[in-house]
Amino acid sequence: MSQPVLSLSHVVKRFGRLAAVDDVSFDVQPGEIFGFLGPNGAGKTTTLRIALDIVAPTSGMVRILGARSAIPVRARIGYLPEERGLYRKMKAAETIAYFARLRGVPGREAKKRALALLEEFGLGKFARVKNEALSKGMAQKVQLLATIAHDPELLILDEPFSGLDPINPRSLEDLLLRLKAEGRTIIFSTHVMEHAERVCDRFMIMAGGQARFIGDLDAARAAMPPRVLLRTAAAPDDIARLPGVVSVEPRGDKVGETGEREYIASLEPGFDPQAVLAAALAAGLTLTKFEQGGASLHDIFVAIAGDAATPDASIDQRSRAA
Amino acid sequence: MNAILQIAWREYRQYVFSRGFLLFLILFPVGFVVGAVAFSWAERQLPTRHFAVFDETGLYAEAIDREIDILAARRSLSAWDTYLELAAKKDALDAAVEEDAIPEPFAPGPVTTERATAFVDAGGAQAAIAAVRPYLRDGAPAFMETSRGIVRVDLPASAASADSLEAAADALRPFLNGERPVIGPEGAPVDLFAAVLIPAGFTADGGDDAPEAQYWSRNLTDNDLRGAIARALDRALSREKLETLGVDADVLDDLLDTDAPIADFRPDRDEEEAELGVRDRVETIIPGVLTYMLVFIIMGVGNLLLTNTIEERSNKIVEILLSSVTANQLMMGKLIGIGAVGLTMPTIFVLVGGLLTFVAPGANELVGGIGSILFSTPLFAIYLFYFFCAYFIFAMIFLAIGAVSNSLQDAQSYMGPVTLSLFAPLPLVLVMYQNPNGVIATILTWIPIYTPYAVLLRVASDPPLWEILGATAFMLLFAYVLARLMGRVFRRAILSSGPVKLSEAFKLLVSRED
Numbered sequence: 001m002s003q004p005v006l007s008l009s010h011v012v013k014r015f016g017r018l019a020a021v022d023d024v025s026f027d028v029q030p031g032e033i034f035g036f037l038g039p040n041g042a043g044k045t046t047t048l049r050i051a052l053d054i055v056a057p058t059s060g061m062v063r064i065l066g067a068r069s070a071i072p073v074r075a076r077i078g079y080l081p082e083e084r085g086l087y088r089k090m091k092a093a094e095t096i097a098y099f100a101r102l103r104g105v106p107g108r109e110a111k112k113r114a115l116a117l118l119e120e121f122g123l124g125k126f127a128r129v130k131n132e133a134l135s136k137g138m139a140q141k142v143q144l145l146a147t148i149a150h151d152p153e154l155l156i157l158d159e160p161f162s163g164l165d166p167i168n169p170r171s172l173e174d175l176l177l178r179l180k181a182e183g184r185t186i187i188f189s190t191h192v193m194e195h196a197e198r199v200c201d202r203f204m205i206m207a208g209g210q211a212r213f214i215g216d217l218d219a220a221r222a223a224m225p226p227r228v229l230l231r232t233a234a235a236p237d238d239i240a241r242l243p244g245v246v247s248v249e250p251r252g253d254k255v256g257e258t259g260e261r262e263y264i265a266s267l268e269p270g271f272d273p274q275a276v277l278a279a280a281l282a283a284g285l286t287l288t289k290f291e292q293g294g295a296s297l298h299d300i301f302v303a304i305a306g307d308a309a310t311p312d313a314s315i316d317q318r319s320r321a322a
Numbered sequence: 323m324n325a326i327l328q329i330a331w332r333e334y335r336q337y338v339f340s341r342g343f344l345l346f347l348i349l350f351p352v353g354f355v356v357g358a359v360a361f362s363w364a365e366r367q368l369p370t371r372h373f374a375v376f377d378e379t380g381l382y383a384e385a386i387d388r389e390i391d392i393l394a395a396r397r398s399l400s401a402w403d404t405y406l407e408l409a410a411k412k413d414a415l416d417a418a419v420e421e422d423a424i425p426e427p428f429a430p431g432p433v434t435t436e437r438a439t440a441f442v443d444a445g446g447a448q449a450a451i452a453a454v455r456p457y458l459r460d461g462a463p464a465f466m467e468t469s470r471g472i473v474r475v476d477l478p479a480s481a482a483s484a485d486s487l488e489a490a491a492d493a494l495r496p497f498l499n500g501e502r503p504v505i506g507p508e509g510a511p512v513d514l515f516a517a518v519l520i521p522a523g524f525t526a527d528g529g530d531d532a533p534e535a536q537y538w539s540r541n542l543t544d545n546d547l548r549g550a551i552a553r554a555l556d557r558a559l560s561r562e563k564l565e566t567l568g569v570d571a572d573v574l575d576d577l578l579d580t581d582a583p584i585a586d587f588r589p590d591r592d593e594e595e596a597e598l599g600v601r602d603r604v605e606t607i608i609p610g611v612l613t614y615m616l617v618f619i620i621m622g623v624g625n626l627l628l629t630n631t632i633e634e635r636s637n638k639i640v641e642i643l644l645s646s647v648t649a650n651q652l653m654m655g656k657l658i659g660i661g662a663v664g665l666t667m668p669t670i671f672v673l674v675g676g677l678l679t680f681v682a683p684g685a686n687e688l689v690g691g692i693g694s695i696l697f698s699t700p701l702f703a704i705y706l707f708y709f710f711c712a713y714f715i716f717a718m719i720f721l722a723i724g725a726v727s728n729s730l731q732d733a734q735s736y737m738g739p740v741t742l743s744l745f746a747p748l749p750l751v752l753v754m755y756q757n758p759n760g761v762i763a764t765i766l767t768w769i770p771i772y773t774p775y776a777v778l779l780r781v782a783s784d785p786p787l788w789e790i791l792g793a794t795a796f797m798l799l800f801a802y803v804l805a806r807l808m809g810r811v812f813r814r815a816i817l818s819s820g821p822v823k824l825s826e827a828f829k830l831l832v833s834r835e836d
Contacts, residue, residue, distance in 0.1 A: 089336065104324075147642075
């Protein structure tokens with residue numbers, strides 16, 4: 001296996017008595033899209049800031065693009081923070097070129113790239129428009145283009161989907177896949193599972209500052225108990241009494257005219273779903289639907305991080321301490 | 323280094339190429355010219371003040387007329403000297419004066435009553451222009467005579483026939499209140515500005531019970547006329563006294579017109595260079611001007627630094643910046659860029675001033691003098707050094723305040739004490755200026771945030787070298803410690819999402835780095 005692009009080893013970051021990042025270790029391989037999943041306040045942003053050496057860790061080690069700190073390799077990294085803005089009085093092309101120059105692209109080349117990127121992303125005619133006059137969607141595109149204009153090997157995007165209008169998320173997903181196809185490594189954090197499910201090769205679920213899971217979707221599903229979907233008019237208790245069933249949860253609120261409802265039954269690890277079906281029929285339950293299936297990333301996320309989700313207020317606390 | 327320069331250049335461009343700055347650069351000299359033109363226009367447009375005298379004694383009207391004439395002559399002479407300064411070819415004029423080719427009152431000189439009277443007697447401005455015409459610059463503007471300013475008119479008939487002071491006052495009221503005009507010297511109706519009523523028995527020998535002269539006017543702010551009348555009456559009474567003492571009263575005029583010539587010398591110079599000239603006077607004024615300029619530039623650019631840091635922080639641009647450069651590089655870039663903005667304005671003014679020496683008549687000597695003082699002495703280098711020190715000290719404080727504030731409102735609570743300490747020495751500038759090696763100057767020299775101002779003010783007065791070197795070393799040490807502390811606050815606060823409370827800011831200041 002090639003050398004990881006980013007490697008964190010036993011990284012801890014404390015703000016006073018609070019451990020915002022608590023003994024986190026993971027590797028990101030070249031060319032993969034790695035997701036940082038976690039509820040608000042899980043420690044995602046702090047972990048990314050540590051990776052970029054914007055914030056120093058209390059303990060632990062970081063290796064990024066072969067260096068011990070991001071500072072000497074900054075020109076090879078593109079970073080889009082969660083909270084991002086633009087200089088209001090600067091023009092769109094100027095902004096992109098400025099950030100490219102800061103990351104080592106020569107002046108003339110930076111200008112050329114800025115104009116080409118704006119053209120490519122449909123903002124060509126806004127190149128000389130001041131940022132304050134751009135729509136929110138356009139400003140978001142400019143921010144993203146400023147992140148990639150210096151042609152970075154590694155992209156670190158903190159909640160890139162947050163605040164996007166409904167059309168843009170899909171185009172951002174396409175862009176991420178395109179950048180990956182070009183051989184770049186992408187790390188992005190999100191708390192919206194659908195995006196991660198569609199584009200991530202691997203992901204890490206964080207909660208309470210700790211890494212709760214690292215791996216791909218299959219590994220996560222394998223680690224989850226098997227589940228079945230049933231539609232029946234029977235009481236949930238009757239389903240819960242079936243052999244191998246660990247828990248029963250109604251899916252949605254809707255109850256049909258016949259009193260039927262859909263339930264998700266989680267089974268003991270390794271338990272055969274067919275045995276549940278047989279036991280249900282034997283117990284005289286009338287089923288109008290029976291499906292066996294793997295957990296969605298959302299289910300996995302809720303199962304792993306749900307209990308550790310922290311209230312939003314804590315984010316402010318941490319970032320202030322940062 | 324490249325990243326620091328990139329940041330500095332962006333900061334510099336943002337302000338210097340902004341419409342506001344360019345507008346200021348255009349408006350400042352325009353405003354200066356407009357102000358100067360407006361001032362000279364206002365000087366010439368001063369309305370002529372007409373007044374009347376009701377003199378029961380019949381003795382003083384002539385004395386008042388004489389004083390008014392002197393006032394007008396002095397004003398006219400003063401305007402003439404200014405005109406010569408600007409419009410004449412200096413060398414040719416000096417040569418002509420040397421050869422007595424110009425009548426004495428028309429040649430430049432001190433404005434004395436004797437010369438002013440001689441100026442009028444020799445034909446006034448018209449004759450003066452004819453006398454100096456060969457020595458004027460090509461295209462020199464015409465001399466504009468000053469208005470006479472104060473003119474006595476005859477009493478209206480109703481007042482002239484009054485049999486008492488009270489009756490005269492009553493008769494003059496409608497004229498003084500603007501209800502009726504009086505007849506001016508050229509026969510046209512004019513407003514009566516004031517009236518002087520001199521009672522019978524108004525004399526030098528009257529003692530404490532002597533009746534007072536009365537000055538009637540609705541305008542209590544323009545005191546030129548009142549002053550002239552007071553001087554005229556003083557002089558008339560003095561003449562009376564002299565006559566009672568048996569002394570020729572004309573002696574008084576000779577005495578009062580005496581102007582003792584005094585030249586200033588410096589004891590620390592060789593004999594031939596000891597006499598003080600224009601250059602010496604400019605040399606003593608420049609440090610004061612530079613000090614004021616320093617304070618205002620620092621306040622101006624400090625505010626730029628503050629608002630700009632707050633914008634980056636509240637707009638969340640700073641995190642993108644910090645992923646590209648270190649916090650120290652960001653700080654340095656901002657310091658250099660905004661400092662350059664602060665130097666741009668005086669630099670442009672110096673260049674424009676230099677340019678003016680070629681185009682403005684008469685400005686050569688003064689501007690040349692200032693230029694030679696600034697550039698042929700170490701003053702300019704000293705100014706630059708202390709400008710950077712003062713700028714650096716205050717800029718670090720402004721940067722740290724910007725880093726802990728999300729809005730100007732947040733910054734206000736910190737800004738109060740900083741502004742106060744920045745401006746605190748201003749009231750003492752005059753004291754230091756007059757006594758540059760006194761106690762106050764010495765104390766301020768040793769307070770690091772005031773060292774730059776104090777040294778600039780004292781530098782032309784040969785302060786003890788050890789004191790300047792010691793205080794400067796102390797200031798540099800202070801600046802270093804301050805930079806460490808403020809840099810720490812900047813680095814640690816700039817990424818926080820909300821405004822930082824005072825107690826938290828203090829913790830950032832004193833606690834160990836992470």
